[in-house]
Amino acid sequence: MQPLKLLAGEKKSFDVLTPGLKEGWTVESENKECYEQPEDLAMRYRITELDHPACLEILEKIRDAKDSKDIERIAVSIDVLALPSQELRKLFFVLGSRVLSGMIGYLLSNVAGDDDLAAIVGLTQIRHSLFLANSAAAAIK
């Protein structure tokens, strides 16, 4: 089983989970931090085509949102499960590692069981992949 690759602050959130929740999971320090520059994210928005119908529906609804309550209503009404993993991968690439860290931090503070932790493992691995990709791109600057 893959480890949770956590930043220092996230490790603290994991440490305060109940022993029952923590049992069976391993933690590694995330030490490849390399975040995108705002200009990099702007470029990703330009070049990434989010064309799956489920994704387009989500984007359209979000664009029509007037306030945060609208966003919450939309969040309830849309089925994330309808998004293919390929499309979700694109979204994570476009959103970038800071937003992904936000998701990880939020989930770690609201873990309800092993399924959530399995998802967090996946998210930390996706973030690690982003860090590696950012680092590779920075090297050719």
Place this chain on the structure above:
Amino acid sequence: MIFMSDVPQESAKRYEGGPRFFQRIEDLYEFFGLKKKVNLDTEEGKKTLLERMRQMNPQNSDIERAHEDVLRNYRQLKAEQEFNKNTAERVPESTWEKIKQTLKKHKILLTFLGIAAIAGGLYWWNPVVTIGGVPLALRTLVANRTVELWEKMGGPEAWKKLGGPEKLEWVKKKALEVKAVFNEQLKKLGIGKDAAPAAPKRPYDPAYDGPQAPFDPSIKSLEKAASSAEKVGGAAAGAAVGGILKKDEKSMPGK
């Protein structure tokens, strides 16, 4: 040495229309007529691209900036390839399913996407607006380039034709609306705690939505806002200050 005859004429013609962005590295190479052996990871390859771009668009007085954009485009395409390769190795399909289920259960993907959509209005709307031939990022307009732009445009008369102070007020108003929603979401998600108030009634700071002094609509204040927002929420928050919702574009004065 590159000769003009090497440049695909069709590409040169298309390039006249302004900046282009590519979704595949192959398309970028084809568009600029670069041979596969040209390696854009190297200084030599980057110089070759710059020469080619100069030949394709000799009228462009800011070709270095366009060159930077193309290289950034290239780097992000490489980053995407690397990201896809790494996630394929590290994240099995069963984990993707678990991620989706958890995101749905906690309703957070949409919340974060909502933030990105609002804060990133900059990206999804139109990151580079050209007015009177002056490329202008809206975020930059809001943050610190208004005066510079005003001068480039030829002073008050030209500025007035473009919507002038009304446009600036509109942009400020929208930026604040965006910022308010953005802050509320950040707060709910426990992000941006650095923006917590030190004391009530402090000078205006859009990164903080508690009691404070009235909004000062000066450029200096907006610069400060952009800076605080970036400190609090990184790129997305910084964009929020200058972000304008796409649906509101039509109501922009001077549009």
